[in-house]
Amino acid sequence: MSEQAVKTGQSVSELRCIGCCRIALPDRFRCEHCRDLLEIVFPGWDEQGPAGLNAEGLKQLWAERQSSFDPADRSGVWRFREILPEITTQEIITIKEGNTPVYELAHCAKSAGVQQLFAKHQGMNPTGSFKDTGMTVAASFARQAGYRWVACASTGNTSASMAAYAARGGLHSLVLIPEGKISWSKLSQSLDYGAITCQLKTDFDGCVRVLNEVVQKMPVYLLNSVNPYRIEGQKTVAFELLEQFGWEPPDHIIVPGGNLANSSAIGKALREMKQLGFISRLPKISVIQAEGANPLIRTIRETGGEKLVPVQAETMATAIRIGNPASWKKALRVIRESEGTVEQVTEIEIALAKAEIGAEGIGCEPASAVTLAGLKKLVKQGFVKANERVVLILTGHALKDAEFTLKFHRGDLFVGTPFESQSEVLQSQQRTPLVLEPNVDAVIHLLRTAEHGHKKD
Numbered sequence: 235m236s237e238q239a240v241k242t243g244q245s246v247s248e249l250r251c252i253g254c255c256r257i258a259l260p261d262r263f264r265c266e267h268c269r270d271l272l273e274i275v276f277p278g279w280d281e282q283g284p285a286g287l288n289a290e291g292l293k294q295l296w297a298e299r300q301s302s303f304d305p306a307d308r309s310g311v312w313r314f315r316e317i318l319p320e321i322t323t324q325e326i327i328t329i330k331e332g333n334t335p336v337y338e339l340a341h342c343a344k345s346a347g348v349q350q351l352f353a354k355h356q357g358m359n360p361t362g363s364f365k366d367t368g369m370t371v372a373a374s375f376a377r378q379a380g381y382r383w384v385a386c387a388s389t390g391n392t393s394a395s396m397a398a399y400a401a402r403g404g405l406h407s408l409v410l411i412p413e414g415k416i417s418w419s420k421l422s423q424s425l426d427y428g429a430i431t432c433q434l435k436t437d438f439d440g441c442v443r444v445l446n447e448v449v450q451k452m453p454v455y456l457l458n459s460v461n462p463y464r465i466e467g468q469k470t471v472a473f474e475l476l477e478q479f480g481w482e483p484p485d486h487i488i489v490p491g492g493n494l495a496n497s498s499a500i501g502k503a504l505r506e507m508k509q510l511g512f513i514s515r516l517p518k519i520s521v522i523q524a525e526g527a528n529p530l531i532r533t534i535r536e537t538g539g540e541k542l543v544p545v546q547a548e549t550m551a552t553a554i555r556i557g558n559p560a561s562w563k564k565a566l567r568v569i570r571e572s573e574g575t576v577e578q579v580t581e582i583e584i585a586l587a588k589a590e591i592g593a594e595g596i597g598c599e600p601a602s603a604v605t606l607a608g609l610k611k612l613v614k615q616g617f618v619k620a621n622e623r624v625v626l627i628l629t630g631h632a633l634k635d636a637e638f639t640l641k642f643h644r645g646d647l648f649v650g651t652p653f654e655s656q657s658e659v660l661q662s663q664q665r666t667p668l669v670l671e672p673n674v675d676a677v678i679h680l681l682r683t684a685e686h687g688h689k690k691d
């Protein structure tokens with residue numbers, strides 16, 4: 235593509251370097267001068283709002299679209315298209331992503347020590363993770379730009395999402411995943427949706443290194459989260475959440491941190507919402523990492539955020555098993571701007587939090603549960619007050635990692651690991667599957683025992 239800018243509604247979007255602020259070509263990922271990441275900006279918004287509408291006009295337009303039958307209006311991403319880069323309608327690849335529910339978590343609130351707690355469940359997207367909201371925009375851009383192939387390195391959810399959107403859009407897809415380090419259900423999704431799926435004998439960061447070279451040598455469009463169009467799509471979760479809250483911002487939004495694109499996207503959305511007059515204050519955005527995959531925490535604590543401290547990542551929450559996060563500078567800016575914080579949680583804390591979310595009938599994958607585990611710590615530290623409104627971003631569906639859940643309930647999850655001796659605290663949440671003879675009395679006896687147990691609760 236030779237054009238310098240992509241049209242969006244009545245304004246224009248540009249790709250700008252987050253370091254030196256130079257403008258880049260629309261299909262680039264890094265600045266050619268300083269190698270920093272790029273982000274999409276909308277220079278026209280300074281003079282007038284998107285499509286010439288102010289916040290009130292946009293709120294009304296987006297609300298009206300909820301009763302429309304137009305496929306773009308039915309998407310919880312494209313319904314907000316005025317704040318996205320323009321894609322020609324025929325090129326939009328949508329599987330009706332977004333439109334995800336907000337649940338109140340009464341028991342988790344109690345266990346964390348806050349009066350009210352909400353979860354925005356991005357695992358309720360078509361492929362079961364938040365990745366779909368970004369993928370619909372980036373895959374559509376790839377098709378509009380004339381690419382036939384798309385590719386990603388992934389801890390599982392990106393590959394599942396990319397494979398689905400490529401299939402829907404008639405594109406070919408290539409997936410690089412770390413062998414043995416992603417859940418079977420995510421791997422099975424990418425196979426089912428027809429991607430060429432390669433398990434590399436390395437970790438996620440190694441897959442990224444290989445892929446970066448492949449895309450330089452072949453006409454393949456990179457759909458990793460360094461892709462700025464993905465960030466734009468992922469912004470919509472914050473618009474949707476605020477709409478669900480009647481445009482009254484919560485006090486805290488808590489996000490799991492892996493490659494740090496999601497926190498960057500949510501922060502960008504809130505910054506834009508403030509700029510456009512939707513809200514007058516920013517919620518505090520806090521990022522939680524697994525203790526074994528904590529490069530952002532180390533970067534802040536050891537270098538004051540000056541220089542990334544990459545780590546050899548290790549956690550059972552495989553979706554966030556990332557040691558060299560691409561979007562760390564963007565996420566850091568969001569945390570600072572919103573006066574949020576970072577925290578890390580142990581494997582045991584993640585497993586316990588996941589079980590607590592499951593026990594409320596909601597469920598999520600392990601990487602999402604770091605949010606509740608992190609919240610508990612932030613409340614203890616006094617960073618989150620008991621009367622503040624908190625939203626956890628649950629990023630993946632419970633069925634994304636059924637093996638983890640089964641092992642947890644069977645009591646096998648930590649056997650033979652360094653955490654085994656601490657795993658006793660999990661027993662109250664474990665529900666072992668029972669095997670019985672096909673005998674009515676045995677089942678009734680079990681029911682009576684269970685009923686008796688519940689009465690004591």
Ligand SMILES: Cc1ncc(COP(=O)(O)O)c(C=O)c1O
Pocket residue numbers: 363389390391392459490491492493494495496497553554599601602629630
């Ligand atoms: C379920 C889940 N949660 C959280 C993350 C982390 O998101 P990000 O890499 O944008 O920080 C991922 C990333 O793969 C994920 O799949």
Ligand SMILES: [Zn+2]
Pocket residue numbers: 251252253254255256265266267268269270
């Ligand atoms: Zn630059």
